[in-house]
Structure formats: structure tokens, C-alpha cells
Amino acid sequence: xxxxxxxxxxxxxxxxxxxxxxxxxxxxxxxxxxxxxxxxxxxxxxxxxxxxxxxxxxxxxxxxxxxxxxxxxxxxxxxxxxxxxxxxxxxxxxxxxxxxxxxxxxxxxxxxxxxxxxxxxxxxxxxxxxxxxxxxxxxxxxxxxxxxxxxxxxxxxxxxxxxxxxxxxxxxxxxxxxxxxxxxxxxxxxxxxxxxxxxxxxxxxxxxxxxxxxxxxxxxxxxxxxxxxxxxxxxxxxxxxxxxxxxxxxxxxxxxxxxxxxxxxxxxxxxxxxxxxxxxxxxxxxxxxxxxxxxxxxxxxxxxxxxxxxxxxxxxxxxxxxxxxxxxxxxxxxxxxxxxxxxxxxxxxxxxxxxxxxxxxxxxxxxxxxxxxxxxxxxxxxxxxxxxxxxxxxxxxxxxxxxxxxxxxxxxxxxxxxxxxxxxxxxxxxxxxxxxxxxxxxxxxxxxxxxxxxxxxxxxxxxxxxxxxxxxxxxxxxxxxxxxxxxxxxxxxxxxxxxxxxxxxxxxxxxxxxxxxxxxxxxxxxxxxxxxxxxxxxxxxxxxxxxxxxxxxxxxxxxxxxxxxxxxxxxxxxxxxxxxxxxxxxxxxxxxxxxxxxxxxxxxxxxxxxxxxxxxxxxxxxxxxxxxxxxxxxxxxxxxxxxxxxxxxxxxxxxxxxxxxxxxxxxxxxxxxxxxxxxxxxxxxxxxxxxxxxxxxxxxxxxxxxxxxxxxxxxxxxxxxxxxxxxxxxxxxxxxxxxxxxxxxxxxxxxxxxxxxxxxxxxxxxxxxxxxxxxxxxxxxxxxxxxxxxx
Numbered sequence: 001x002x003x004x005x006x007x008x009x010x011x012x013x014x015x016x017x018x019x020x021x022x023x024x025x026x027x028x029x030x031x032x033x034x035x036x037x038x039x040x041x042x043x044x045x046x047x048x049x050x051x052x053x054x055x056x057x058x059x060x061x062x063x064x065x066x067x068x069x070x071x072x073x074x075x076x077x078x079x080x081x082x083x084x085x086x087x088x089x090x091x092x093x094x095x096x097x098x099x100x101x102x103x104x105x106x107x108x109x110x111x112x113x114x115x116x117x118x119x120x121x122x123x124x125x126x127x128x129x130x131x132x133x134x135x136x137x138x139x140x141x142x143x144x145x146x147x148x149x150x151x152x153x154x155x156x157x158x159x160x161x162x163x164x165x166x167x168x169x170x171x172x173x174x175x176x177x178x179x180x181x182x183x184x185x186x187x188x189x190x191x192x193x194x195x196x197x198x199x200x201x202x203x204x205x206x207x208x209x210x211x212x213x214x215x216x217x218x219x220x221x222x223x224x225x226x227x228x229x230x231x232x233x234x235x236x237x238x239x240x241x242x243x244x245x246x247x248x249x250x251x252x253x254x255x256x257x258x259x260x261x262x263x264x265x266x267x268x269x270x271x272x273x274x275x276x277x278x279x280x281x282x283x284x285x286x287x288x289x290x291x292x293x294x295x296x297x298x299x300x301x302x303x304x305x306x307x308x309x310x311x312x313x314x315x316x317x318x319x320x321x322x323x324x325x326x327x328x329x330x331x332x333x334x335x336x337x338x339x340x341x342x343x344x345x346x347x348x349x350x351x352x353x354x355x356x357x358x359x360x361x362x363x364x365x366x367x368x369x370x371x372x373x374x375x376x377x378x379x380x381x382x383x384x385x386x387x388x389x390x391x392x393x394x395x396x397x398x399x400x401x402x403x404x405x406x407x408x409x410x411x412x413x414x415x416x417x418x419x420x421x422x423x424x425x426x427x428x429x430x431x432x433x434x435x436x437x438x439x440x441x442x443x444x445x446x447x448x449x450x451x452x453x454x455x456x457x458x459x460x461x462x463x464x465x466x467x468x469x470x471x472x473x474x475x476x477x478x479x480x481x482x483x484x485x486x487x488x489x490x491x492x493x494x495x496x497x498x499x500x501x502x503x504x505x506x507x508x509x510x511x512x513x514x515x516x517x518x519x520x521x522x523x524x525x526x527x528x529x530x531x532x533x534x535x536x537x538x539x540x541x542x543x544x545x546x547x548x549x550x551x552x553x554x555x556x557x558x559x560x561x562x563x564x565x566x567x568x569x570x571x572x573x574x575x576x577x578x579x580x581x582x583x584x585x586x587x588x589x590x591x592x593x594x595x596x597x598x599x600x601x602x603x604x605x606x607x608x609x610x611x612x613x614x615x616x617x618x619x620x621x622x623x624x625x626x627x628x629x630x631x632x633x634x635x636x637x638x639x640x641x642x643x644x645x646x647x648x649x650x651x652x653x654x655x656x657x658x659x660x661x662x663x664x665x666x667x668x669x670x671x672x673x674x675x676x677x678x679x680x681x682x683x684x685x686x687x688x689x690x691x692x693x694x695x696x697x698x699x700x701x702x703x704x705x706x707x708x709x710x711x712x713x714x715x716x717x718x719x720x721x722x723x724x725x726x727x728x729x730x731x732x733x734x735x736x737x738x739x740x741x742x743x744x745x746x747x748x749x750x751x752x753x754x755x756x757x758x759x760x761x762x763x764x765x766x767x768x769x770x771x772x773x774x775x776x777x778x779x780x781x782x783x784x785x786x787x788x789x790x791x
Contacts, residue, residue: 001117002026002044006036006051006060007079009291011258015298016050019106020113032058038066048117052079053091061094068095075116079104079294093624102294102305130165133227137161149208156181157200164213164223173220175606190555194578197221215575258295262336264288265311269329277321286315303374307336331388335367358475359383361402363393363418364437365411373464382471390416397425401432404471408460409438409445419448426453433474437462483600484508484525488515488544489533489562494587498531501589502596515539519547522554528600534563534574534582542577549578556606558599562587627702629679630686638701638709642764645697645713650758657720658767659710660752660775661689661727664783666706668740669747681736681747682706688730693723709771717755717788724751724786743784750778751786762791 003020007013008031017027028044030036036058041049049067053060064076078091078099091099097116100109130137136145142158144151153161163172163180177193197213204212214224268285275281289312296305311332314320320328360382364370370386377384385402387393390411397405405425409418418436425434436449437458446457456470485507489495492513499511510525512518515538522530530548532541541561548554561574564585574582581595625637633641642658649656663669663685670678682702689708690700699711710727712720728749736747752775756767770789777787 001047002028003113004028004030004041004044004046004049004051006030006049006058008032008052008058009294011261012291012294012298015106015295016109019110023110036063038063038070038072041067042070042072047074048113049074049076050079050113051076061090064091064094064096077113077116104298106298130162132165132168132223135165135223135227137165144204146204146208146210151204151207156196160196160200164221168223171216171220171222176220191549191552191578194549194576198576215572258292258299261288261292261295262340265292265308265336266333268315269326269333272329273326277325282315286312289315301340303371304336304340307332311336331367335371358404359385359400359402360404360406360471361385361387361393361396362406363387363390363421364406364408365389366408369464373467376464376468382468390418390421393421394424397429397432401429403432404474405432405434406467406471407434407436409436409449410440419445419452422449422452422454435467435470435474437467483529484510484527485529485531485596485600486510486512486518486521486525486527487531488512488518488536488541489531490515490536490538491533494533498587498592501592505593507596515544518544522548528558528603529596530557530559531596532559532561532579534561534565534570542573542579545574545577545579556603558603560595560599627686630683630702632686632690632708633699633701635701635703638699638703638711639764641699641701641711642767645711646758646764646767649713650760653757654714655716655755655757656767657712657715657717657753657755658771659712659720659724660703660771661708661710661724661749662775662779663706664743664748664750664779665738665741669738672738672740684734684736685731685747685749688734689727692726692730715755717753717790720753720755721786721788724753727751728784743782748784750775750783752776752778753786753788754791755788756791767791 003025005013005016005020005027007016007029010031013029013031017029020027028046051060051064060078064078067076075097076095078096080091080099080101098112100112130139134146137143137158138145139158139162142153142155144153144161159180160177163177174190174193178190181193201211201213204210211224211226213221216222265285265288268281268288271281272278272285289308293305293308293312296302296308311329314325314328314332360377362370362373362384364386365388367388370388374384374386385396387396393407396402407418407422409422411417418438422434422436425432430453433455434453435456435458436445436454437460438445439460441459449457455474458467458470485502487495487498487502487509489498489511490513495511495513499509503509510521510527512521515536518539530544532544534541541563545559545561548557548559558581559579561577561579561582562585563570563574563582566584571582581599583592583595625633625640627634645656663681666678666681669681673681686700686702686708689710693700693710693712697713699709701709701711703709710723712723715723728751731747731749734747738745738747741748752771752773754767754771754774756762770791774787774789778785781787
């Protein structure tokens with residue numbers, strides 16, 4: 001398969017080309033803008049394009065848009081400089097299929113590349129049947145066949161079975177399955193997923209007499225192993241992120257190559273030291289640091305990569321110069337050399353750094369200590385950020401508040417000390433626990449630190465392990481204190497023992513001996529976890545579990561079932577009722593604590609992920625549907641909305657009016673007053689129209705340039721004319737000066753109005769055309785007027 005690689009860093013391009021060649025791909029490299037154009041790419045018929053966003057004199061986003069406008073359908077994978085939401089959004093909107101941020105793991109890049117190629121093959125495959133052993137799924141007919149048995153599927157069942165058949169050996173958790181139904185038309189909750197799987201199991205069992213889906217305890221659901229899976233072109237096993245032998249050999253071959261870039265960066269530092277902070281030298285260093293950051297990440301040096309990224313930021317900052325820049329650069333280069341003395345991190349440890357949620361901010365100017373702790377943090381499951389001065393520490397805290405702060409009290413080269421920051425934190429961020437440490441072990445420092453809310457005081461020199469132990473203790477106490485647990489058990493002795501034990505570990509415990517009080521207490525206290533005895537004389541724990549899962553508000557509440565029966569049947573019954581975990585009696589206290597803490601923490605993280613996804617979805621939806629300058633709907637949203645309203649009004653046989661409006665002589669306005677003033681004018685016009693068009697079903701959109709559209713569902717021609725009169729009056733009251741206009745001393749608009757009752761004989765395109773023609777007619781009649789037409 002043929003891959004086009006667009007990368008201007010020679011070292012990275014060579015590495016990627018050799019790594020992809022080792023995977024039996026045919027690679028073509030483009031390193032300069034003049035070497036690439038749409039026609040040559042279309043003619044070459046590449047199977048995939050791997051393209052970095054930063055190529056000199058080349059707009060990757062625009063090129064991606066151009067390819068898609070020419071009808072190019074093959075996958076495009078972007079390499080971004082970081083996880084910038086603006087970069088990622090622009091790339092995906094331009095037509096890219098996926099992205100990977102630098103620094104990235106080479107094996108992960110190969111995995112994503114394979115997934116895109118695999119998906120592309122599925123989309124273009126002539127067959128619409130997925131097969132797995134004796135089972136086949138016809139995607140067009142929505143039928144599931146096993147031997148001579150055929151079962152008709154609902155759309156939701158079809159989507160679920162397609163997922164299982166494409167990944168036959170993979171177990172999917174409820175959360176993962178919910179994500180497969182995250183579009184507006186097919187949203188399902190945890191309870192609905194469970195019901196869907198139960199229905200599928202039951203119907204298939206009745207039809208064919210065998211089990212279709214099995215529960216993998218602790219993982220989720222997958223196709224039943226008794227179906228004797230056999231690999232097909234439709235199944236794609238989950239690839240490992242550990243580099244293969246071929247990739248390891250390629251990495252080893254290139255591993256020493258980035259040393260040249262380190263040498264170049266040190267030469268930039270010496271030149272700046274000798275000649276002063278010249279702009280061209282800073283630019284050269286910025287480019288070297290950028291290349292180095294990407295290369296070090298590929299070779300398994302994530303810490304060194306981040307330091308190189310810091311150097312890039314320092315050199316690109318126009319406000320940094322003189323001795324301050326030289327000192328910062330020297331400190332970062334020293335940290336870089338120190339970081340490169342460590343062995344490269346494995347793929348698994350890199351993944352651990354990225355996925356662990358607890359964040360710690362270490363504020364200390366000791367470069368050696370901070371880099372040592374940053375490396376050791378991986379083993380502790382912590383994401384450690386470092387600030388070497390109090391100013392950058394304040395910025396980091398404002399940007400993203402950490403879970404714990406470790407603060408040194410003494411800093412060289414400054415009159416400030418850590419106690420001043422500690423006081424600020426106590427006043428502004430009292431919810432963040434702070435651990436203090438210092439080489440000056442004085443009683444006065446201990447007293448002041450305690451008064452200002454320090455959680456712990458450590459004397460330097462202190463082993464990193466001791467610091468991390470204190471951090472973990474603080475994290476645990478903080479998390480446990482905020483967690484409420486309801487325990488339901490009719491055995492008073494067991495209820496008392498568990499309550500006392502969890503309370504001693506800072507959980508807020510609500511103990512219930514009578515299940516009849518359960519629902520009232522649940523709704524009143526909103527716990528973080530339920531601990532239910534499976535066997536009680538009135539309502540069993542499984543009964544209560546099902547009640548909770550049937551309530552949408554509590555579908556995600558973690559439930560742990562305590563059971564004296566550890567048989568497979570009992571455990572399966574617990575999971576079928578909706579439990580997340582179980583504990584066998586007699587209960588081991590350490591096992592109880594581990595499961596309780598684990599379930600509460602997992603639930604908290606899932607809530608954070610869902611909230612973050614929802615926020616990202618809302619932000620992306622806003623970017624995709626709103627014009628950035630005027631903050632009214634964009635053309636894409638206009639087209640979608642017109643199509644939707646057309647279908648609705650055709651069913652209802654109601655009228656639809658469309659108004660095109662154009663600012664008169666706007667080019668002359670820009671020439672006279674400048675484009676910034678023109679942007680302000682567009683914003684004023686858009687907001688004025690939007691203020692007037694206030695019915696929920698109406699829409700104001702920017703069509704392009706100085707042209708706007710107003711969609712008025714269920715509005716006859718006379719109503720649309722009335723709206724135009726209101727808009728004309730409001731625009732006149734703005735009195736936006738327009739000295740070069742031929743019709744007025746102030747900004748005016750021309751309007752084209754079209755009204756139609758949607759039918760089979762008419763179309764949205766015709767409505768747009770006649771409204772546009774009416775607008776041009778208004779312009780021909782002298783502007784600052786309107787023309788109408790009925791379709």
C-alpha cells in the first residue's frame with residue numbers, strides 16, 4: 001500500500017519512512033511545499049496521507065481542504081505540534097480523519113495508520129456481510145444468520161452486532177458500548193445497553209439454542225467463545241503499543257541521530273551568549289527545538305521532549321531577551337542533558353504518564369531534583385508538572401489547578417520565598433493541599449507553614465520516595481474524605497464492622513439494616529458508592545441493584561455486591577442485576593478497602609471524562625456551526641437547517657420564506673475605512689439582525705462575505721416583507737458612516753425575498769436561487785431596497 005509522507009524534518013522523515021517500509025508500506029516523502037500539489041497527489045492514488053501541520057511555506061489545513069473539495073476519499077492522518085484544540089479542530093474540519101500529537105510513540109502511530117487503512121478498506125469493500133465462525137451479519141438486510149437460522153435485527157441490535165463482529169475477541173465495557181450510541185438518534189444509557197444485550201441473548205437462544213454474547217467479568221461483553229472464532233478480513237484485533245522487532249530495530253538505528261540537533265541547540269545558546277539575543281538566531285533555535293521535541297518523543301524520551309518544548313516556547317516568546325532569556329535557556333539545557341542520561345521510556349510507561357489523572361505541581365528551582373522526581377513519578381502513577389520559579393508556578397495553577405502542590409520555601413536569584421505563595425494559595429486556592437519542604441529546618445518555618453495550611457513539612461535533603469509517599473497519603477485522604485458510601489446489610493454485626501472500618505479510613509458511611517429505608521436514604525444522600533448484601537430476608541441486594549439500574553439518574557452509580565456464594569452462577573446473577581463488582585464473604589478488610597476506593601475513584605474519573613467530552617462536543621459544535629467573526633450561524637449550519645425545515649414544512653404544507661441581504665458598496669467601505677472597520681461593521685449588522693429575528697424557529701446566518709440570510713419558517717411573503725422593513729429601520733438607526741456609498745451617507749442593505757410552500761416539484765436549491773436573483777434585482781434597481789418573488 002502506498003503512503004505519502006509530508007514532513008520537512010529530514011531526520012523524522014527518514015525514521016518514519018524506514019519504519020513504514022519495515023511494515024511493508026511503499027512510502028513517498030515530500031519535504032518542501034513546491035514538491036506537492038493536488039493534481040499529482042490525485043494522480044498517484046496514495047492509500048493514505050501522513051502529513052505534519054508544520055511544513056515551511058505550506059498550509060497543510062488548506063491543502064487538506066483542497067484535496068477533499070476535489071473528491072479525494074482516502075484517509076488523511078495529521079501530525080500536530082501538540083494537543084491544541086484549535087489545531088485539531090481546524091484539521092478535522094478540513095477533512096482529516098485522525099490526528100496524533102507530538103511527541104508520539106512510533107508504535108501508536110503505526111496502530112492509528114493501520115486502523116485508518118482498515119476502516120478505508122471496510123468502507124470500500126464490495127461485500128456487506130461480516131462473518132465470524134458460523135455467524136454472518138448482513139448489513140444491508142439487517143439479518144443475523146447462524147447455520148440455517150436467520151434472525152431479523154433492529155437498528156440498535158445491528159449496530160451492536162457489527163461492533164462485536166468487527167472486534168470478535170475484544171470485550172467492551174458498558175461505557176465503551178454507550179459511546180457507540182452517542183449520536184442524537186441512538187443515545188443509550190447503561191441500563192438500556194444491558195436491556196439490549198439481554199434481549200439479544202434471549203432471542204438468539206430461543207432461535208438457535210446457543211449463547212451469543214458472554215460476560216467477561218471485570219471487562220464487559222463480547223461474542224461467546226463457544227462460537228469458535230476464526231480471523232476474517234472483517235475482524236481487527238486490538239494492536240499492542242509495544243514496538244515490534246522491526247520497529248525496535250529502526251528506532252535503534254536512528255536513536256543517536258537526534259544528538260546532532262542537541263549539539264545545534266547548544267550552539268545556538270553559545271551564539272546568543274556571545275552576540276546577544278538576535279531575532280534570527282532565536283528563530284533558528286526555535287526550529288531546532290521544535291524538531292528535537294518531536295524526535296525525542298518518538299525515541300522514548302518524553303521528559304526530554306517536554307524540556308525541548310519549553311526551550312521552543314522560550315525562544316519564540318518576543319518578550320524574552322537579554323540575560324533573563326540566557327539564564328532560562330541555560331537552565332533548560334542543563335535539564336535536557338540530565339534527562340537524556342536516563343534510559344528511554346517504554347511504550348507502557350509513556351501511556352501510564354498520559355492516562356493517570358492525579359496531577360502534582362512541584363515548585364522547586366533544583367533542576368536535578370525536579371528531573372529525577374519527574375522520571376520517578378511514572379512509577380507512582382502520578383502526572384508531575386514542574387515550575388522552577390514562583391511566577392511560572394502561579395501561571396500553571398491558574399491554567400490548570402493540580403490535585404497536590406509540593407512547594408520549596410527557598411528560591412535563589414529572587415527576593416520572594418515560598419511562604420508568600422503559600423499564603424496566596426491559602427487565600428485563593430484553599431481546596432488544593434500543599435506540602436512544603438526546605439533545606440532550612442527552622443521551627444519558625446514549621447510554625448508559619450502550619451498556620452498557612454501546609455499539609456506536611458519535609459526537611460531537605462529528602463528522598464523523592466518520601467515526597468511521593470506524602471503526596472499519595474494526601475491524595476488518598478482527600479479523595480476518601482469526600483466519598484459517601486451506603487451499606488445495606490441485615491446482619492447488624494457485619495454492618496457495624498464494615499461501617500467502623502470504612503469510617504476509620506475517612507469515608508462518610510451511611511449504614512442501613514432495613515432495606516425498606518433504602519430508596520429514601522439513597523435520594524436524600526446522593527452517595528458515591530453502594531455496598532449491598534446479596535442475601536437478605538426482605539429485599540435482596542440484587543433486588544436493590546435492579547431498582548437502582550432502572551432509575552436513569554442512578555444508572556452510573558457504582559455498586560459492589562457482598563455475597564457468601566462465589567459460584568459462577570451467583571456472580572453472573574450479580575452482574576446481570578447491574579453490579580459493578582462483588583466481594584466474597586468472609587470479607588478481607590484490605591480487599592474491601594481496595595475495591596471501595598477503586599470503584600469510587602473510577603466513577604469520579606468517568607464523570608470527569610464524560611463532562612470533558614460533553615464540553616468538547618459543545619465547543620466543536622459551536623465551531624462547526626457558528627461564524628467566527630459575526631457569531632451568527634455559518635453557511636454549513638444554514639444548509640443543514642434549510643434542509644431540515646424544508647422537509648418539516650413540506651409535511652405540514654406551510655410556507656417558508658428566505659431573505660438574502662447584502663451590505664451596499666461594502667468593498668468601497670473596506671477601501672475607505674480599512675478591513676478591521678469592515679469586520680466591526682459586519683458584526684454590528686449581524687447582531688442587529690439577530691436581535692430582531694427572535695422567534696425560536698427563525699435563523700440568521702452569514703452566507704459569505706457581506707451577505708447574510710434569514711430563514712423564516714411558517715412565514716408568508718407579507719410577513720417576510722414586514723421583517724425586512726424592521727431590519728432596514730434598525731440598520732438606519734445604527735448610523736454607520738459610509739462616505740463612499742452612492743445611495744446614502746450611512747450603511748444600507750439590499751434585500752431579496754423568496755417565499756415557497758415546499759413540495760415534490762420544488763427544492764431548497766431553487767429557493768436559494770430565486771432569493772439570490774431577487775437580491776440582484778434589488779441591487780439593479782438602485783440598492784437600499786428589496787425585491788420579492790414567489791416560487
